[in-house]
Amino acid sequence: xxxxxxxxxxxxxxxxxxxxxxxxxxxxxxxxxxxxxxxxxxxxxxxxxxxxxxxxxxxxxxxxxxxxxxxxxxxxxxxxxxxxxxxxxxxxxxxxxxxxxxxxxxxxxxxxxxxxxxxx
Amino acid sequence: xxxxxxxxxxxxxxxxxxxxxxxxxxxxxxxxxxxxxxxxxxxxxxxxxxxxxxxxxxxxxxxxxxxxxxxxxxxxxxxxxxxxxxxxxxxxxxxxxxxxxxxxxxxxxxxxxxxxxxxx
Amino acid sequence: xxxxxxxxxxxxxxxxxxxxxxxxxxxxxxxxxxxxxxxxxxxxxxxxxxxxxxxxxxxxxxxxxxxxxxxxxxxxxxxxxxxxxxxxxxxxxxxxxxxxxxxxxxxxxxxxxxxxxxxx
Numbered sequence: 001x002x003x004x005x006x007x008x009x010x011x012x013x014x015x016x017x018x019x020x021x022x023x024x025x026x027x028x029x030x031x032x033x034x035x036x037x038x039x040x041x042x043x044x045x046x047x048x049x050x051x052x053x054x055x056x057x058x059x060x061x062x063x064x065x066x067x068x069x070x071x072x073x074x075x076x077x078x079x080x081x082x083x084x085x086x087x088x089x090x091x092x093x094x095x096x097x098x099x100x101x102x103x104x105x106x107x108x109x110x111x112x113x114x115x116x117x118x119x120x
Numbered sequence: 121x122x123x124x125x126x127x128x129x130x131x132x133x134x135x136x137x138x139x140x141x142x143x144x145x146x147x148x149x150x151x152x153x154x155x156x157x158x159x160x161x162x163x164x165x166x167x168x169x170x171x172x173x174x175x176x177x178x179x180x181x182x183x184x185x186x187x188x189x190x191x192x193x194x195x196x197x198x199x200x201x202x203x204x205x206x207x208x209x210x211x212x213x214x215x216x217x218x219x220x221x222x223x224x225x226x227x228x229x230x231x232x233x234x235x236x237x238x239x240x
Numbered sequence: 241x242x243x244x245x246x247x248x249x250x251x252x253x254x255x256x257x258x259x260x261x262x263x264x265x266x267x268x269x270x271x272x273x274x275x276x277x278x279x280x281x282x283x284x285x286x287x288x289x290x291x292x293x294x295x296x297x298x299x300x301x302x303x304x305x306x307x308x309x310x311x312x313x314x315x316x317x318x319x320x321x322x323x324x325x326x327x328x329x330x331x332x333x334x335x336x337x338x339x340x341x342x343x344x345x346x347x348x349x350x351x352x353x354x355x356x357x358x359x360x
Contacts, residue, residue: 046162048137048141048163049162049163050142050162051157052149052159053145058157062160076231076232080233080234081234084234091238093240095240096240097239097240098238100235100236100238101236101237101238102233104232104233105233
């Protein structure tokens with residue numbers, strides 16, 4: 001916790017997913033809400049995607065931030081906004097396209113979340 | 121919003137994911153609930169998957185439709201059913217297999233959802 | 241239902257995802273809560289991921305178990321714990337790394353879940 005998933009349409013030539021992950025992780029850490037090692041982020045390029053029904057130059061980057069339940073609505077909005085800002089600052093997007101950047105906050109049921117650290 | 125994710129087991133030879141996405145998007149648009157450009161859909165082939173514990177010819181296609189919170193239960197059921205119907209109509213499935221088609225509706229917390237459109 | 245998704249960082253050399261899926265499916269079946277053919281599991285290797293902000297030998301395996309809404313908190317905790325145990329027993333993890341194993345339980349809205357079985 002938290003788990004971040006960054007999905008992006010495969011047509012975003014030049015989008016540096018690894019850099020975006022690091023930038024968002026830094027922003028999440030700077031928020032003061034999380035331990036450094038707990039921030040687990042991944043990026044997934046979507047080879048098969050479709051926006052709407054028309055063939056237009058469109059793309060998207062969608063971030064899902066999953067956090068344990070119990071945070072206030074204000075905290076969730078703050079986390080969403082700083083993630084979006086970090087993404088917008090980081091993302092080198094191709095010209096000539098409409099790209100939707102979006103962030104959603106998901107809650108993970110705290111009572112049933114389980115974690116084990118294996119270090120050998 | 122909405123975000124559709126279509127996961128399918130990698131053993132569905134001939135399954136045309138891109139066509140299924142377009143057909144579902146058309147059905148979602150025809151429902152009147154969404155703006156055309158807001159319908160963001162992706163398909164993911166699952167190379168590593170396992171149904172149950174027996175080695176049998178089985179597959180699945182699973183659609184997750186994520187919509188902003190606040191819609192009625194009736195609307196969610198309607199959206200689920202029309203997505204399943206579009207999927208069933210679209211899906212060319214291999215013979216000799218049991219294939220489960222399923223649809224779930226997920227809610228995205230409306231208050232913390234953020235979106236920005238980048239057009240250059 | 242249930243749907244299990246096992247995500248793991250791509251740096252876990254030797255992690256046998258297919259074996260882990262089967263072991264978890266067996267544990268879920270043994271719990272008595274599910275029909276055998278309903279347990280649909282997939283594993284996804286994450287090529288682009290980032291834990292925290294430092295370059296350290298870290299990895300993770302994250303299991304999401306999505307079940308229909310309505311089960312008690314005790315059942316959800318039990319399912320989370322048995323999944324974690326099966327994962328820990330199964331996972332051959334590389335030495336010299338810190339690996340976080342985590343399990344979350346997600347609820348699928350029961351009223352709008354739809355499924356159709358195609359057998360030809």
